[in-house]
Amino acid sequence: MKGIKRILGRIIRKLVRYVCFTVAAVLLFFALMIGLFRYLDPPTSAFILSEKVTLEGVNTQQTWVDLDDISSWMPLAVIASEDQKFLQHWGLDTHAIAEAISDYRQGDGLRGASTISQQTAKNLFLWNGRQLIRKVFEAGLTLGLEAVWPKWRIMEVYLNIAEFGTGIYGVEAASQHYFGIPAKRLNQAQAARLAAVLPSPKRYSVSNPSSYVLQRVRWIERQMRQLGGVAYVAPIMEQKQ
Template structure:
């Protein structure tokens, strides 16, 4: 019994130490830009090559870009605390019926996943993603979450962040993106290694049209004016 108690104590201490480490890391990244991400490291290891990425502050990104990803990925971004419970319930029900576990990820969850986790659709990974998202919402502002997301999201094979994506796909800075170009970048986010913002397929053009319509219905650039 003594050994069991000791083991439980060590497990509890390790859990608390891990929780403290994660909290300190999240707090640090509130002020310091992450030097890399789990997804970037995975790409570099698997492909034995570098990536295209150039970090830029949110004020150097066109306001159309955060609006486009909100319209495309997470229309309740400014309202929730990291999790869209209705979307999660729908995704879980679909999973139980035999579909793959997909969708329901907020921009906050996607930021947490890109920074710390791996690609996959298991309950375990989604649970970690949800916990980290709550941590991000507790320690970061919405502005910081959006800034990090736009700088670490993958927009093409080995292309991370909106600045590198803008230069690679359109030959311009992220600050110069038009509403349509922002929508094209947002449209490829579900599968940026298959879809190409520079040469959109018919499917991507349909997504661009839908995203543009949603951008207007959400109030246009006024929606993200608080970021700037």
């Protein structure tokens, strides 16, 4: 009996060491990637790679552009649409997360409550899904991004890897595909229309917007005006320069 206990003890200790080593290796990998992508543009993202597998045969459109080559209307539009506390928070909207967890405990599905920083972390590093473990990874990575990257870098990466339609990633590809112009020349209405489809770019269309999308566009434009127009995003645009 004692021999069996000793064997089980050794097995458990080895498993614990293995788990600790694996967790440490994963954390080190993500820390290195966050530090690297602070200065180097990501060649792709986990989301784009997974979509290429899922949508085999679909032509992928993506062209990286720096934030100062993107119209100021675009970061304003996504802030107005997706995350109006982006300039103030440290990555997580704790109030929205608390509400989502409360709904989850009551039996509802685990919904988003994601900030732009969280969406950037998720799209860049993680898989799709609403599993609790993925949300935990997402929260940790988000805090890492906020600790190492300035706001302008988070916005720059977000706008370059966000999906705007099937196979269309990044604001430059979206601007060229839907409007035939570079992202630098987007006006307020065009930026609002791109931002309006972000919650579900495969369901909503930029080129053939439904009445719901057009309603969202009008709402986003009102929010953009209430925030103060492009002057509102001047701090992050100036950070880049």
